[in-house]
Amino acid sequence: MLRFLTAGESHGKGLVVTVEGVPSGLSVTKKDIQNELARRRLGYGRGPRMRFEADEVELLTGIRHGRSLGSPIAIVIYNSEWERKWTEEMSPEPGIPSKVLTKPRPGHADLSGMLKYGFADARDVLERASARETAARVAAGSIFKLMLRELGVEILSHVTQIGSVEAVLSELPTPADLELIDSSEVRCFKKDVEQDMVAEIKAAAKVGDSLGGAAQVLAYGVPVGLGSHVHWDRKLDGLIAQALMSIQAVKAVSIGDGVEVSYKRGSEAHDAIFWDPVSESYTRDTHRAGGIEGGISSGDLITATAWMKPLATLNRPSIETVDVVSKEQSFSFKERTDVTAVPAMGVVAEHMMAYVLAQEATRKFGGDSMAEMKRNLTSFINNLGSADSRVGEG
Numbered sequence: 001m002l003r004f005l006t007a008g009e010s011h012g013k014g015l016v017v018t019v020e021g022v023p024s025g026l027s028v029t030k031k032d033i034q035n036e037l038a039r040r041r042l043g044y045g046r047g048p049r050m051r052f053e054a055d056e057v058e059l060l061t062g063i064r065h066g067r068s069l070g071s072p073i074a075i076v077i078y079n080s081e082w083e084r085k086w087t088e089e090m091s092p093e094p095g096i097p098s099k100v101l102t103k104p105r106p107g108h109a110d111l112s113g114m115l116k117y118g119f120a121d122a123r124d125v126l127e128r129a130s131a132r133e134t135a136a137r138v139a140a141g142s143i144f145k146l147m148l149r150e151l152g153v154e155i156l157s158h159v160t161q162i163g164s165v166e167a168v169l170s171e172l173p174t175p176a177d178l179e180l181i182d183s184s185e186v187r188c189f190k191k192d193v194e195q196d197m198v199a200e201i202k203a204a205a206k207v208g209d210s211l212g213g214a215a216q217v218l219a220y221g222v223p224v225g226l227g228s229h230v231h232w233d234r235k236l237d238g239l240i241a242q243a244l245m246s247i248q249a250v251k252a253v254s255i256g257d258g259v260e261v262s263y264k265r266g267s268e269a270h271d272a273i274f275w276d277p278v279s280e281s282y283t284r285d286t287h288r289a290g291g292i293e294g295g296i297s298s299g300d301l302i303t304a305t306a307w308m309k310p311l312a313t314l315n316r317p318s319i320e321t322v323d324v325v326s327k328e329q330s331f332s333f334k335e336r337t338d339v340t341a342v343p344a345m346g347v348v349a350e351h352m353m354a355y356v357l358a359q360e361a362t363r364k365f366g367g368d369s370m371a372e373m374k375r376n377l378t379s380f381i382n383n384l385g386s387a388d389s390r391v392g393e394g
C-alpha cells in the first residue's frame, strides 16, 4: 500500500519523509520536488522565513538515475536557518534550553501538547506542530503527482477567499491555468479580485492581525472507480476530507458544492447522467457532487474546498494566556509569523489530494511497476460496462 511518514522539527536540522509503495519505473528528479516546494513558498502575506528558506532537497534512497526502484524513497529537506541560529536550542545532545517558553499560544497545539506529553517548554510541542512539516508532505506529494500524471490525472488548486474577499468564479480553472494561478501574488485565478485580497492582507498586517480563507483543489482525469461504497473508511470523500482537514489550521472541508448544495432542492442538487456516443462514455454537464457519488469517483472532475482559520500568532500583543509556571494571566510569547498562509495551504492541499488519489489508484490498479499499473488501468477502462453479461438479457 502507498503510504508516507514525515519526521522533523521546524527549526531542527531538517525534515525527513519516507514514501513506501511507489511502483518502479516512475521518473522522479530532484528538480520535480524542488519545483513543487517552491510553489509552496508562494503567496503574499507570508512571514520573513519564506524569503530565505531554500528547502534544500536531498534524495537519499529509492531513486536511481532518475527512476524509482520500487523500494522506499527517503528524502531530506534541510532547514536553511539551522546552522546559523538553531544548533544550540534544537540540539539533540543532553542539555538545557537557554529560553523556556512557558506562556502557551492560544490557537496552537502548545498547551494541549504540553499537558499531554508532560512538557514545561512549549517549544517541545510547537516545533513539530508547526506547518513547516507540510514541506515534507509536499515532497512526498510531488511523487504522487508524478504517478498520477502517468495515469492521466492532473491536480491544481486556487485561492477562493482571503479574509472577507471572495473570488466567485463563472468558470473553473483547468490544468492549463496553473501557471497563471501561480503567477498571482495570492494564487487567485480571478485577476480582478487579486488586488482586493492583497489589500485585505496589507490592512491586516498593518495592525498586526492575521487572516484565514479558502482554497479549492481540482483533480482532472480521475478514472471512475476510486474509493468504495462498501465500507465507511473506504469512501473517497471521507478520505479526502481527512487528508485536507489534517493540514494545520484547516477547519472545514467540502466536496463539490458542499454546504451550498444543502440549501437547494433535490431537483437542482445533482448531476444528470448523459451518454456520449463519440467517446462512448457517460458524461455530466454539472459538477455539483464534486466527482464522487457513494464514496466512489464517478469519472467526473473532483473538487474539494478547504477553509483555513486566521492564524493564531499575531504581530501584536497576542491573545491572553496563562503562564504555566506562575499561573499568572499573561500574553503568549511572540513567535515569527505569517499574516496569512492560504495560498500555501492550497498547494499543500493539492499534494494531500494527490496522496489520497494515488493511494486509491494503487489499491485499484496495483502493479509493481508503473507499466503494469498503467496496463491494469487501461484494461479496466476498456472493459467498463462489460463486467456483468446478464445486463440487457431477458
Ligand SMILES: Cc1cc2nc3c(=O)[nH]c(=O)nc-3n(C[C@H](O)[C@H](O)[C@H](O)COP(=O)(O)O)c2cc1C
Pocket: 047, 107, 108, 109, 129, 130, 131, 134, 247, 248, 249, 250, 309, 311, 312, 313, 314, 336, 337, 338, 339, 341, 344, 345, 348
Ligand atoms: C502553510 C502554513 C503556514 C502556517 N503559518 C503559520 C504562522 O506563521 N503562524 C501561525 O500562527 N500559524 C500558522 N499556521 C497554522 C498553525 O500551524 C496551526 O494553526 C497550529 O499548528 C495549530 O493547529 P490547528 O489550527 O490545526 O489546530 C500555518 C499553517 C499552514 C498550513
Ligand SMILES: C=C(O[C@@H]1CC(C(=O)O)=C[C@@H](OP(=O)(O)O)[C@H]1O)C(=O)O
Pocket: 010, 047, 049, 050, 053, 129, 130, 131, 132, 134, 135, 248, 335, 336, 337, 338
Ligand atoms: C516554516 C514554515 O511555516 C511556518 C509555519 C508556522 C506555524 O506556526 O505553523 C510558523 C512560522 O514559522 P517560523 O517561526 O519558523 O517562521 C512559519 O514560517 C513553512 O511553511 O515552511
